[in-house]
Amino acid sequence: MPNDPSDPELTRLLARAFDLAWERYFLPGRVTIAAEVARTQLAKRLVELARQGERDESALAAGGLKHLISLAPPAR
Numbered sequence: 001m002p003n004d005p006s007d008p009e010l011t012r013l014l015a016r017a018f019d020l021a022w023e024r025y026f027l028p029g030r031v032t033i034a035a036e037v038a039r040t041q042l043a044k045r046l047v048e049l050a051r052q053g054e055r056d057e058s059a060l061a062a063g064g065l066k067h068l069i070s071l072a073p074p075a076r
Contacts, residue, residue: 014046017060021046024061025068033071042068 021042026032033041045067049060 010050013055013057014043014050014060017046017057017064018042020057020061021064021068024065031072031074033068033073038068038071041071 022039025038025042026035032038042064046060046064049063054060054063
């Protein structure tokens with residue numbers, strides 16, 4: 001799969017990975033960053049991972065989720 005941002009298969013892959021990571025990120029009781037910031041950061045991270053060659057949906061979602069969790073303030 002090429003790194004062409006206009007590639008429809010890559011776009012679908014990133015969208016599915018985004019949705020998967022997003023539904024796992026906002027869990028009851030989890031301290032999170034603002035949704036608007038989180039969505040932007042998640043999208044940027046997924047694109048970065050794809051540019052590095054990652055094409056596995058689960059791995060993309062896991063990488064995005066890990067990134068979001070790392071941005072959240074520590075729980076009190």
